[in-house]
Amino acid sequence: MKYIVVGLGVFGASISEKLAEMGNEVIGVDISMSKVEAIKEKITHAISLDATDMEAVKNLPLDDTDVVIIGIGEDKGANIMAAAVMKQMKVKRLISRAVDPLQRTVLETMGVDEIIHPEKETADRWAQKLNLEGVVDSFEIDSDFSIVETKIPEEYHEKTIKELNIKDQFDIIILTTMSVSPSKNELGTETEKASVNGVARADTVLYKDDIMVLYGHNKNIKRLLEEHKKFKEGDLG
Incomplete structure (x- = not known):
């Protein structure tokens, strides 16, 4: 399967690497070039771009991607904006991280398919879940x-x-x-x-x-x- 993971902090990097180890194609996206450089050898592709920018996001291969995961945690505004952009792009399946109940409620109201909680161990559990249809x-x-x-x-x-x-x-x-x-x-x-x-x-x-x-x-x-x-x-x- 093909995944795009937006946000390559601890959680995003962990789930990206785990999914790649399971034999999936994984594209990691982050606005920080240092985070992109840190993971580029461990996943299929790593790209530096602003996922809240619609024009930038249009450069991603969204049409043939099975799942988009918004892993941004520290910037709740960027998380919600990136999720909104992906909803507008009509991705096949959208999953987003939430760090508090209000953010979860907003994402649910936007129609995000599934919500991830931020515990570090969740990365392994979600990788396992996503790898089994x-x-x-x-x-x-x-x-x-x-x-x-x-x-x-x-x-x-x-x-x-x-x-x-x-x-x-x-x-x-x-x-x-x-x-x-x-x-x-x-x-x-x-x-x-x-x-x-x-x-x-x-x-x-x-x-x-x-x-x-x-x-x-x-x-x-x-x-x-x-x-x-x-x-x-x-x-x-």
């Missing part, structure tokens, strides 16, 4: 095993865990499910709220577009998610 969130236990949240696909709708037999097919355990319901933030913008349903059992029924929390080896989780993608695209059979 269909993942809502993830937590890496070690280099091989993870706990992953993913939306329940249509083919699992109204089926029990026992019926699906995921443990035998993929060697993956469903730990719990989460019901997703509409909610509103402080400015009245529509968002989604997830409620945990307790420990999953064999007779737990799954519902499409809710979330299931999986535990297993990374390669098995990736295999399961790829099966979901094939089913959705009509390639099974």
